[in-house]
Amino acid sequence: MKTSPSFAWILPAFLWLALGLGLPLLIILAFSLARREVYGGVQLGLNIQNYVRAFDSLYLAIYFRSLLLSAATTLLCLILAFPVAYFIALQKSSLIKNLLLFLVTLPFWTSFLIRTYAWIIILRAEGLINNRLIEWGLVGTPLNLLYNNFAILVGLVYGELPFMILPLYTVLDRMNKSLLEASADLGCSPLKTFFRVLIPLSRSGIWAGTILVFIPSLGAFVTPDLLGGAKSMMVGNLIQSQFAIVRDQPFGSAVAFLLSAVILILLAISYRTTKRGAEVRVL
Amino acid sequence: MTAIKKPSHPNLLAATLAVFAFLYFPLLVLILYSFNESRLMVHWQGFTTLWYRILLHDERLLDSLANSLWVAFWTSMISLVVGVPAGVGLARGIQRAKGLLEVLVLLPLIVPEIVLAVAFAGFYGLLSARLSFWTIIVTHVTFCLSYVILIVRSRMEQMDKGLIEAAMDLRASEAVVFFRVILPHLTPAIISSALIVFTISLDDYVITSFVAGVGNTTLPLQIYSMVKEGLTPEINAVCTALLIMTTLMILLSQFVQRSSLRLRQSLLGLTIILAIMTTPLWWHRLTLAREQRQTLNLFIWSGYVAPDTLKVFEQRFNANVQFDLYDSNEALMAKLQSGNAGYDVIVPTDYMIQILIKRSLLSPIDKNRIPNFDKNLDPRFLNKPFDPSNRFSVPYIWGTTGIGYRKDLVQEPVESWRVLWDERYRNKIVMLDDMRENFSASLKLAGFSLNSRAVAEVQQAKDLLERQKPLIRAYNSSNFQEILASGDAWLVQGYNGQIVRAGQENPNIGYRIPREGATLSIDAFCIPANAPHRAFAHEFINYMLEPETAAAVVNHTCYTVANRAAVPYIKKALLNNPALFPGEDILAKCEIIEDLGQAVLLYDQYWTEIKSR
């Protein structure tokens, strides 16, 4: 199509994003190089002190924990999502397929805050689970299900699961089912087929889902805040506290940028290995 | 006879069902308990629609819902108008600035929400922009545009390019090509992106919390503060209502997408027309209150007003009070710094007042306009070091930070801070999510002043806190009394008012000020330097100092006021409660937190270390 439309089509969007998004991001880049005034103001300058400080062992522990939690979330999502995605992909009727997909994404449409809050009710000491367990005599004292890493994990997995199911489904649906039959024909048990055929073939879906789950988990802060009891800081909490509580905007900006940089690098690697921005396709 | 069909892949089916159960369990719980008679959501006590009725009368909640819908609607509209042409243009191969635009479009999807939030906040702060609906909408559009652009572009790429050439061949100008050929093809993309943008905007908490001004509370913000205050089935009711509404919306959009083109187009047109036509109604509702009456913008601690306090004020002065809640002084400070939020009256705590004065963020109070100042206030709380002649602050509520505990679960008497370090109560201890308060407890335990600037002393306090950390269940400054009530904690560090109030419902809850002493805090009314309604603010403060008003606050919230004229109106039971009115000897051991200037950086650092272990 050679007769291109004029630039005016994308001009409003371009301006809006450049000024409304690009500019603020540049500003916190500037902040990250600034100094904190005594009572929390910002003194602009050219100072990498914040970045140096961001690599202090104290904070590295936070980054590490965040990475660990995000990785755990991603892994759990993978394990839970695979059977579901596979099951849906195997359905013959497209009506059922669509219905199941709809049901998978429906929770996503409800408020994230609402869903997190529901878990508080379920997990707390006098919450649903503990109550039933005590009633049925399975435990003597209530289990510690809330305000710890377990609760954070549950919350994160719950929120991100649809984002793992969908890309997996997309790739499994497109897959040539006769490959599985060929594998069985050549003597592979179902389990072997799973590992030797199914997983390699769905690699791009696994990767897309991983990106879609890992990155938001890394920056999460509402979930650790509400479900984790504000006890363990993740990167998101660190950034938020710098801005909302400690009032060290320069340092917070530096950490924010580091987080974004890590994510960009991850995405760059992903782009190279899959040759197409798979996460965009899912939309 | 037909053969019975066995489900294929029974294992997969089982796994899928299990996962679906996991996905829907919380939602079902929510819905179920919204109809539960009991407030506690523990046992089923009967079916009722009580909470829905309360919901319908909860003006604040309904206002926030209206706000959210308003914001979501405009966000969707603007995003579509700006984003659809951009998506079309990108797909049709515009070359200029294409690369840069594509990067910009991907940024909101890559950069974490918290980073976007602080960027926007910093941006508006730098511009000293007045935070309002428009800052929210502009911000929402900024991060929602990407969805529209990407979805529309994807759909455009699927379009048969020949159709555009054919249209041009048939003498269609660019405008005709867009409206008569491209747009009809894009209808499903427009509907789904509008739906996504609407939902994202409706649901956004993180970014909105950083860029909303006074009176712009959206539903997620309201729910968040309700969750922090305490869980009631009313929240369940809201959630259920939202759930139903969202489901209906999606079903509707699915239906529309699958129906014929003609039906689709007419429905779309109908929706837009309806939405635009009803705009005057919403706008009317939202601005009615503000325009007709005097406005007062209040930023106050959650739990510091009685239900009628503000209503009576509104009626008497023909006013409209917009109020927002916060649960930490630092949050207050951050809000004041991040942009012109437009508050008239704030209620900071002593040391924060000191800081605000030093940063020239407060405007002096004209005592001539507050006759109740000299008449009613207790002199014991005046002329404190943080504001020597009360030039900037009018004391309102004072309290102590001590130990709340479950009498039925903690066997021995609670006398000292040491009990919060007791190994026997591992994982049953909650401390405030507040740096100074944590250090106050440990400094007092170590026998030092809670305003110590001596590095050695602070270091010792820090070591104590680090040793305590493994025993701690959670850090919580907003609803610690609830955690105590629910049994998730047996011992909490908390403010006396909230704990005493919880004790009224649950007699097993007690409060003690440890023998080493505790924090005494005075929260006072202040007027920010850039308050829009300064004169009216004075009226409000004067009203709050009235004996009946102050007493009503005490009677409801169980926090004590620095108002001696109110004493005759306070319930006897509260007056006799040593938790609220401790003896002089105990008071003598309590200290007010002071601002430590540069020294606070050390505390900051230690606190982060503690939090991150």
Place this chain on the structure above:
Amino acid sequence: MTVTLEINALNKRFGRQVILEDINLSVRSGEFLTFLGPSGSGKTTLLRLLGGFERPDGGRIVLEGRDISLLPPHKRQVNTVFQNYALFPHLTVFQNIAFGLQNIGLAKAAIDRKVDQALDMVQLGDYGNRFPEQLSGGQQQRVALARALVMEPKVLLLDEPFGALDQKLRHQMQTELKALQRKVGLTFIFVTHDQEEALSLSDRIVVLNQGHLEQVGHPEEIYERPSTRFVAEFMGMENIFALVSVVDEGASLCCRTQGGQTIRIPKQSSRNGMAGFYAVRPSKIALSKTPPPDTVANVLKGRICEGTYVGSAHHWSVAVGRNETWKASQPLYSNRASQVGFCVQDEVYLSWDGQSGILLS
């Protein structure tokens, strides 16, 4: 004969690759002109340049005296029937046809009238309210045609419109199209890679090869007297042999093939210009077991190496000389008994007269 469209020295490149080079052509008013060539020959690009969907890199396109080279499609008085029809799926057949008329601002009554006429003209009078997806391929084709014709363009461009149809339908549509063109009297420019189609439909054929004009002429000219080897091969000519020498012998030319055979061709049959190849159709060559009389201009001796029976004829491949294979086609008549039969390995004589052959560049 008026000239409607004038193409002068037209050039088109994509990056470094040359798509069209130095195209010069005059299109006559009311003629059915076909661009014929294999894929990659540039014929579609040439059509798109005429339609305004591409811009030329050099040269001019002049329509009835007006230079339209750089005009966008919606400002040209030409219309295109697209290869995949490009019917608007969200509009009915009626609305599709009305689309262009609405853009030029006709009154509703006039539009209605013209659309009805157009529908009648393509025999789809009752289908106005249907949607394109409800029509068969052939019907969609006709709607596309009607939509373009109703605009009364000066030239109608058709981009391989019958490519997606099956054989039988294609023949039928070809006939209808030709009749329509005669009736309406518009200038049609038609693009195809199918030489049979081109031969049956066109008043003139333009043969393109790799962006160059190979030959322009009436169907018989193209078929009987191709001017280049490419055109000959494209039109199915066989027995094309490279020549090493051409000697003028007065009334005829004596050509010597690479394989060493001597062939004669009368001078008036040949054209002026380079002669690099000799060609003669297999159907013009006679086979015999005995040597033909001396009056025959060209005689070759060889051995049959292959034979293919195709019902109406026997195609023979005959090895001649060291390394040449000549093809001869023996038509089979109903009274077969009187014909001579051949088999592989037979020694035969090939004979044909001088003017049957042609020289190619």
